[in-house]
Amino acid sequence: MLRLRITSPPDLTPPVLDVLTADPAVSELAVLRGASIRPDGDLVLACVAREAANDVVDRLRELELPTYGSIHIEPVRTWISQAGLAAQHLAPGSGADSVVWADVTQQAYEDSETNWTFLSLLSLATLLAGIAIVLDSQILVIGAMVIGPEFGAVAALGVALVRRRGSLLVAAARTLAFGFAVAILVTTLAALVGRGLGWVTVGDVTAARPGTGFIYTPDRWSFLVALIAASAGVLALTSARVGALSGVFISVTTIPAAANIALGIAFGLGDEIRGSLLQLVINLSGMAVAGWLTLAVEQAVWARVSRYRARLTARLRGG
Structure with a gap:
């Protein structure tokens, strides 16, 4: 499981949320409106199965999010979540084998x-x-x-x-x-x-x-x-x-x-x-x-x- 910490300009936040909510490998999603000072905008937190991380990151890049905001990718060492387990089952492959290209x-x-x-x-x-x-x-x-x-x-x-x-x-x-x-x-x-x-x-x-x-x-x-x-x-x-x-x-x-x-x-x-x-x-x-x-x-x-x-x-x- 990986954690995404995203800073997003307010105008990009809706498409960012669309990308994350549309992917079944995203098990958790939270938005803190106006929480980011530099850059100015929103803070989006999400958890995604490691096997699906490349697809999610690629779609966020297509929005040019790294140009105006940022994407932080962090491993989650230990987690207890039925939703997270379901997200992993929906992502083909093994998390141990997957390559996070970023x-x-x-x-x-x-x-x-x-x-x-x-x-x-x-x-x-x-x-x-x-x-x-x-x-x-x-x-x-x-x-x-x-x-x-x-x-x-x-x-x-x-x-x-x-x-x-x-x-x-x-x-x-x-x-x-x-x-x-x-x-x-x-x-x-x-x-x-x-x-x-x-x-x-x-x-x-x-x-x-x-x-x-x-x-x-x-x-x-x-x-x-x-x-x-x-x-x-x-x-x-x-x-x-x-x-x-x-x-x-x-x-x-x-x-x-x-x-x-x-x-x-x-x-x-x-x-x-x-x-x-x-x-x-x-x-x-x-x-x-x-x-x-x-x-x-x-x-x-x-x-x-x-x-x-x-x-x-x-x-x-x-x-």
């Missing part, structure tokens, strides 16, 4: 912002991965991969393609490129300092590393793992089952590959740089493709559900 798109824009937090987390994760490579520690590699914040921006590439948002595509690509460049630069400088102090030697990087050797030796499995992990991650994001995201972070070696590139630069090791760079490109490409395909399938499926729901709603009105 929520997904907004999250994609937020994850694609190049900000201090993103750059810091990516740099710290890459530094930790660099230490993991020197110590050949799988535990530290996993820790570094969990810290990395890059998956949100990678998923945003798929959202941009599916929802046809050119500005989002540019922002996500720029954030990933700049973020990894900064993280590699920071780790390279740290490696040079460690080299100068004698803490890290070329032997630490070139010696046999049974625990972390996979980082710079990409193969067909690297791409396959990226595809599977990213598909699972996108499903987790769109269905709000974020617990599954940790598996994505641990599965795909983007952060360790970036760290190994930095170590290769610091010690002038071309093979390490080339292998790790290829691993990084394969992983990012695989995740981007998988995210796009998963979202495209979800959009196609829920478009069919929306058409079916429209026919069902028309029959209910006629009956």
Whole structure:
């Protein structure tokens, strides 16, 4: 169940109410006339089954409501309502499976912002991965991969393609490129300092590393793992089952590959740089493709559900 909090100019309130009252998936509706000061107008509160949220929001957008007012969409964690239960039964599909595109798109824009937090987390994760490579520690590699914040921006590439948002595509690509460049630069400088102090030697990087050797030796499995992990991650994001995201972070070696590139630069090791760079490109490409395909399938499926729901709603009105 989702809660809609709508601010509406007085002249738009009647058509807004028409949209909400006509949809059987809306279980609650209240209007506070003149309650909104900025923007000036009315406050409309409604509860709608998650499966029907896209249809309702799309019809409100057709009224140009976001231009003159606003639509806030909030999850309802716990509710007890017979009317709400009936509304869910009238909405085809499962709430756990449904994709609320407004929520997904907004999250994609937020994850694609190049900000201090993103750059810091990516740099710290890459530094930790660099230490993991020197110590050949799988535990530290996993820790570094969990810290990395890059998956949100990678998923945003798929959202941009599916929802046809050119500005989002540019922002996500720029954030990933700049973020990894900064993280590699920071780790390279740290490696040079460690080299100068004698803490890290070329032997630490070139010696046999049974625990972390996979980082710079990409193969067909690297791409396959990226595809599977990213598909699972996108499903987790769109269905709000974020617990599954940790598996994505641990599965795909983007952060360790970036760290190994930095170590290769610091010690002038071309093979390490080339292998790790290829691993990084394969992983990012695989995740981007998988995210796009998963979202495209979800959009196609829920478009069919929306058409079916429209026919069902028309029959209910006629009956």
